[in-house]
Amino acid sequence: MLSPPNFLILVLLLATGVSSLTFKPAQKRVRSEEFVGSHREADPDLQGGPDFPHLQKREVDPASLYPEHNISVPIDYFHNDTSYEPHSHGTFDLRYWFDASYYKDGGPVIVLQSGETDGTGRLPFLQKGLLHQLAQATNGIGVVLEHRYYGTSFPTPDLSTANLRFLTTEQALADMAYFAQHVVFEGLEDKNLTAPETVYFGYGGSYAGAFVAFLRLLYPDVYYGTISSSGVTEAIWDFWRYYEPVREYGPPDCISIHTKLINVADNILRNNTKYTLQLKTAFGLEGITYDDDFAQVLSSPIGGWQGRNWDPEVNDPSFDEYCSNITDPSFINDSSAHATASIRELLNAGGYSNDASALTIPMSNFINYVKKTYVSPVLDSDEDQTLDQAYSTHNQTYYNLDDLSQGWRSWPYQYCTQWGFLQTGSGVPANRLPLVSRLLTLEYNSLICRYAFNITTPPDTDAINKYGGFDISYPRLAIIDGEEDPWRGASPHSVLAKNGGNRTSTIEEPFLLIEGAVHHWDENGLFPNETTATVPPAPVKGVQAQEVGFVKAWLEEFRAGKP
Numbered sequence: 001m002l003s004p005p006n007f008l009i010l011v012l013l014l015a016t017g018v019s020s021l022t023f024k025p026a027q028k029r030v031r032s033e034e035f036v037g038s039h040r041e042a043d044p045d046l047q048g049g050p051d052f053p054h055l056q057k058r059e060v061d062p063a064s065l066y067p068e069h070n071i072s073v074p075i076d077y078f079h080n081d082t083s084y085e086p087h088s089h090g091t092f093d094l095r096y097w098f099d100a101s102y103y104k105d106g107g108p109v110i111v112l113q114s115g116e117t118d119g120t121g122r123l124p125f126l127q128k129g130l131l132h133q134l135a136q137a138t139n140g141i142g143v144v145l146e147h148r149y150y151g152t153s154f155p156t157p158d159l160s161t162a163n164l165r166f167l168t169t170e171q172a173l174a175d176m177a178y179f180a181q182h183v184v185f186e187g188l189e190d191k192n193l194t195a196p197e198t199v200y201f202g203y204g205g206s207y208a209g210a211f212v213a214f215l216r217l218l219y220p221d222v223y224y225g226t227i228s229s230s231g232v233t234e235a236i237w238d239f240w241r242y243y244e245p246v247r248e249y250g251p252p253d254c255i256s257i258h259t260k261l262i263n264v265a266d267n268i269l270r271n272n273t274k275y276t277l278q279l280k281t282a283f284g285l286e287g288i289t290y291d292d293d294f295a296q297v298l299s300s301p302i303g304g305w306q307g308r309n310w311d312p313e314v315n316d317p318s319f320d321e322y323c324s325n326i327t328d329p330s331f332i333n334d335s336s337a338h339a340t341a342s343i344r345e346l347l348n349a350g351g352y353s354n355d356a357s358a359l360t361i362p363m364s365n366f367i368n369y370v371k372k373t374y375v376s377p378v379l380d381s382d383e384d385q386t387l388d389q390a391y392s393t394h395n396q397t398y399y400n401l402d403d404l405s406q407g408w409r410s411w412p413y414q415y416c417t418q419w420g421f422l423q424t425g426s427g428v429p430a431n432r433l434p435l436v437s438r439l440l441t442l443e444y445n446s447l448i449c450r451y452a453f454n455i456t457t458p459p460d461t462d463a464i465n466k467y468g469g470f471d472i473s474y475p476r477l478a479i480i481d482g483e484e485d486p487w488r489g490a491s492p493h494s495v496l497a498k499n500g501g502n503r504t505s506t507i508e509e510p511f512l513l514i515e516g517a518v519h520h521w522d523e524n525g526l527f528p529n530e531t532t533a534t535v536p537p538a539p540v541k542g543v544q545a546q547e548v549g550f551v552k553a554w555l556e557e558f559r560a561g562k563p
Contacts, residue, residue, distance in 0.1 A: 062120075062123035062124050062126065062127060063120055063123060065099075065123075065126075065127070066097040066098070066099060066123055066126055066144075067097070068095055068096070068097055069095070069096055069097065069098070069186060070093035070094060070095050070096070071093070071094050071096065071178075071179055071182065071183055072091045072092070072093060072094075073091060073092065073093075073094045073175050073178050073179070073182075074089075074090075074091055074174075074178070075088040075089075075090045075091060075092055075155040075156075075166055076088040076089070076090075076166055076171070077170075077171060077174040077178075078170070078171070078174075083165070084165055084166060084171075088155075088166070090155075092148075092153070092154065092155035093152075093153065094145070094146060094148065094153045094175055094179065095119055095146040095151055095152050095153050096119070096143055096144060096145045096146060096179070096183075097119070097123060097126065097143070097144045098126075098141055098142060098143045098144075098185055099126040099127075099132075099135065099141070099142045100141045100185060100187065100188060102135050102136050102139055102140065102141075102142075103135075103139060103140060103141050103188070104139035105191075106139070106559070107138055107139035107140040107141065108138050108140040108141075108198065108199040108200065108201055108224075108551075108555055108558075109140060109141045109143060109180070109193060109195075109198055109199070109200050109201070110131060110134050110135055110138070110140050110141065110142050110143065110200075110201045110202075110203065110551075111143045111144075111145050111176065111179070111180070111200065111201070111202050111203070111223075112125055112131045112142070112143065112144050112145065112202075112203045112204065112208075113145055113147065113176060113202060113203070113204040113208040113211050113212055113215075114144055114145060114146050114147055114150070114151075114208065115147055115150075115204060115205070115206060115207045115208030115211065116147065116150060116206075116207050116208075116410065116411040116414065117147075117150055117151075118146070118150055118151035118152075118407075119144050119145070119146035119147075119150070119151045119153075120151065122144045123144060125142075125144065125523060125524075125525075126142050126144060127527075128524075128525035128526055128527055129523055129524050129525030130203065130227075130522050130523055130524075130525065130544055130547060131144075131203060131523075132525060133525065133544060133547075133548055134201070134203075134547070134548060134551055137548045137551075137552060138551065138552060138555055140201075141185065141193070145175075145176060145179060147172050147175075147208075147211075148166070148167065148171065148172050148175055149164070149166075149167045149410040150407065150410055154404055157404070158402050158403050158404060159402045159403070159404060159406055159407075159409045159410070160402045161402075161413075161452075161453045161454060164409070164410075164413045164453070167410060167413055167414060168414075168417070168418065168463075169211065169214065169414070169418060169463075169464065170463075172211070173211065173214060173215055173218055173219070176202070176211075176215055176219075176223075177215070177218075177219040177222045177223070180194060180195040180200045180222050180223065181194050181195055181222060182194060195221075195222045195223070195224075196221055196222065196224075199224045199555060199558040200222060200223045200224060201223065201224060201225050201226065201227070201551060201554070202215050202216070202223045202225075202226035202227070203226065203227045203229065203523075204226075204227075204228065204229065204231070205229040205230050205231075205519070205520030205523050206229075206230050206231070206232060206487065206519060206520060207232060207414075207419075209228040209229045209230050209231030209232065209233075209480075209520065210228065210231040210232045210233045210464075211231075212226040212227065212228055212231070213226060213228035213231050213233055213467070213468075213472055213474075213477055213479070214233075214467045214472075216474050216476065216477045217467055217468065217472065217474050217477070218467075220474070224476060224554060224558050225476035225477070225478070225551065225554045226476070226477055226478070227478040227480060227547060227551075228477065228478065228479055228480065229480040229481075229520040229522055229523060230480070230481055230482060230485055230487055230488075230491065230519050230520040231479065231481075231491055231492075232419075232421070232487050232490040232491060233467070233468065233469055233470065233472045233490070233491060233492060234464075234465060234469040234470045234490045234491070234494065234496075235418060235419045235420050235421070235459070235461035235463075235464035235465055235469075235490075236420050236421060236461065236489075236490055237420035237421075237422065237442070237458045237459060237461060238420070238422060238424055238427045238442055239420065239421045239422060239423050239424075239489070239490065240423065240424045240425070240426075240427030240428050240434075241489040242421075242423040242486045242487070242489065243302065243305075243423065243434070243435040243436060243486060244486075244489065245305075245484050245485060245486050245488060245489070246302060246305045246435055246486060247259075247432075247435060248484075249483075249484040250305065250319075250323070251323055251327070253327050254322075254323035254326060254327050255435070257326050257327060257359070257362045258302060258323075258326060258435065259433035259434070259435060260352065260355065260359060260433070261298075261326070261359070261362060261363060261366050262298065262299065262425075262433070262434065262435065262436065262437055263350070263351070263352075263433050264346065264347060264350030264351070264352055264359075264363070265279060265295060265298055265350065265437060266295070266350075266425075266437055266438050266439065267349075267350040267351045268346065268349055268350050269291045269294075269295060269437075269439060270438070270439070272349050272350070275345075275346060275349040275350075276291065278342070278345070278346065278349075279346055280294055282339070282342060282343070282346060282367055283297075283298070283367050283370050283371065283375070284367075284370070284371045284375040284379075285297060285370070285374075285375060285387060287386055287387035287388060288387050288388055288391055288392065289388055289392065289394075290392060290393075290394050291439060292393070292437075292439040292440065292441075292444045293388075293391050293392045293393055293394065295425075295437035295439040295440060296391070296393070296437070296439075296440060296444075297370065297374050297391055298370065298437060299425070299435075299436035299437050299440060300374070301318065301319070301322040301369065301370075301373070302319070302322070302435050302436065304316050304317075304318035304319035304320075304321075304322065305319045305486060305518070306485075306486050306487075306518060306519050307319070308320075308518050309518065309519075309521065309524065310517075310521055310524070310535060310536055310537050310540055311524040311525075311526065311535075311536075312535070314524060322369060325365045325366070325368070325369045326362045326365050326366050326369070327362070328361070328365055329361065330361065331361060331364055331365070332364075332365045332368050332369075333364070333365075333368040339364065340360055340364070343360050343363050343364055343367075344356045344360055346363070347359050347360065347363060374391075375387070378390045378391075393444065393447050393448070394447065396451045399448065399451040399452040409452060412448050412449070412452060412453075413452075413453060415459065416446065416448070416449035416452075416453055416455045416459055417453075417455065417459050417460065418459050418460055418461065418463050418464055419459060419461070419464060420458070420459050420461055421490070422442055422445040422446060423436065423440070423445070424436075424440050424441055424442055424445060425437045425438040425439065425440040425441075426438045426439075426440065426441040426442070427442075470491070470492055470494050470496055470497035470498065470501075471492065471497055471498045472492060473492075473503075473509060474509075475508050475509060476508065476509070476554050476557075477509060478509070478510035478511075478512070478547065478550065479491070479492045479493070479503075479509075479510065479511045479512070480510070480512050480514065480520075480522055480543060480547070481493040481512075481513050481514070481517075482513070482514050482516075482517030482518045482519060482520070482521055483513050483514060483515050483516055483517055484516060484517060484518050485517065485518050485519050486518075486519075487519060492511070493511075493513055507549075507550050507553050510546065510547075510550050512543050512546060514539050514540060514543050515539040516537070516539060517539065517540065521540050522540060522543050522544055522547065524536075524540075525544075
């Protein structure tokens with residue numbers, strides 16, 4: 001079985017903003033000898049005991065605490081829609097997990113939609129974070145529900161393009177409604193815990209955030225209220241604005257240097273091509289054949305912005321590490337000092353002769369970072385892999401694989417057919433320097449659509465935006481976003497939304513922006529003895545408290561018979 005090559009990880013990272021790459025925590029400079037491991041030693045004081053059952057969970061793998069269950073659901077809910085032909089009358093197992101340790105009669109069921117990933121990655125939220133907080137505060141049942149075509153929830157025997165036809169948001173929304181109307185929880189078989197007799201709430205972040213917003217709109221009699229966190233409710237084909245929050249909120253010195261260095265590369269690759277091989281060789285990437293693949297690798301470090309998180313367990317430090325490298329006033333790798341003549345030549349060829357002195361050290365440190373982060377792991381590995389094999393998007397061989405082990409196909413199929421969200425450098429207006437290379441065009445970023453699925457036209461974003469897009473609104477639909485989230489530009493908090501993304505927040509329709517936050521920061525949480533005076537940060541704690549407050553208010557409305 002082949003595993004996804006590095007080029008596919010980079011495609012998903014850059015084309016969809018998914019922070020898939022992991023990096024070792026480093027000190028200020030990324031030197032090979034300075035990488036340090038990071039793990040939290042077990043603290044006997046936090047192992048818990050009979051009086052602290054939820055602290056006891058900390059030392060246990062969530063998968064062992066919450067056994068997986070399956071509910072049989074229809075493969076095809078829409079037999080009048082020709083796009084699903086040939087139709088299916090079959091069923092498949094949709095996986096879910098639940099925690100009823102806080103449940104009391106009359107409590108709600110709170111379903112976290114796991115979205116475009118294996119649902120096991122969401123199990124920690126049954127232990128800590130907003131889902132856990134809501135279940136505890138309302139005496140409810142917390143549920144993690146897997147999305148069709150992810151994890152083990154596959155309706156078809158393979159992931160061929162023909163068999164992916166049932167992978168649409170509307171089919172998955174129908175799954176979540178069907179779940180609420182038919183589930184029987186193990187150990188609670190004597191209770192009717194289905195909607196609408198039992199009140200159901202939904203939560204999701206990112207794609208899943210948009211998903212539960214649509215859920216509230218389409219199935220209001222099934223889900224009494226939903227919370228859309230960082231919900232990308234506006235599908236956009238060319239989402240060049242993805243990186244604009246990085247420009248606005250990132251460290252100014254880092255952003256200024258980074259955009260200039262990317263522009264140096266672009267000027268050579270597009271206008272002064274006789275220096276292309278020298279440029280690739282400087283980075284150790286002369287083994288990459290296609291210029292756009294090379295530009296993609298150089299653009300990758302900035303993608304770590306989305307992975308920043310207040311929760312140290314999930315935080316991706318790579319963006320800060322990268323910035324600390326290119327803004328360091330001294331050469332990180334002493335041997336780079338001997339290459340200054342070649343670096344200056346490249347800066348001159350890239351149109352920065354006037355800034356060559358100021359950019360020599362940053363360019364040197366950029367080169368060093370790319371070599372340590374992207375080149376050495378490939379060339380020094382035991383897999384005998386070439387750089388083209390690792391990073392080329394033009395290698396069609398891998399795209400032909402479509403057995404069930406090729407789970408990478410699911411999300412690209414969704415964005416190729418309905419969602420878009422390709423982050424280009426070419427779409428950035430000419431009057432500003434892009435944060436990623438202008439060689440990252442729609443054509444390049446959509447190669448995966450053509451090669452993997454034979455899709456050569458833009459996605460049907462109208463199939464998504466018909467639900468309201470930027471301006472989606474509905475009673476008991478909460479909109480939560482991060483101030484610095486790169487996905488904010490596809491959410492109701494976008495400046496492109498009505499009134500510039502400003503609404504009055506109410507209990508009936510909460511509309512909250514988390515100060516300083518990135519991507520669905522409200523979802524995470526800590527065990528009680530892990531918290532400090534500053535972690536979680538006050539804006540996160542404040543919004544989570546408001547979320548608990550308005551969900552409790554919604555619960556009282558349900559009990560009072562409010563439709």
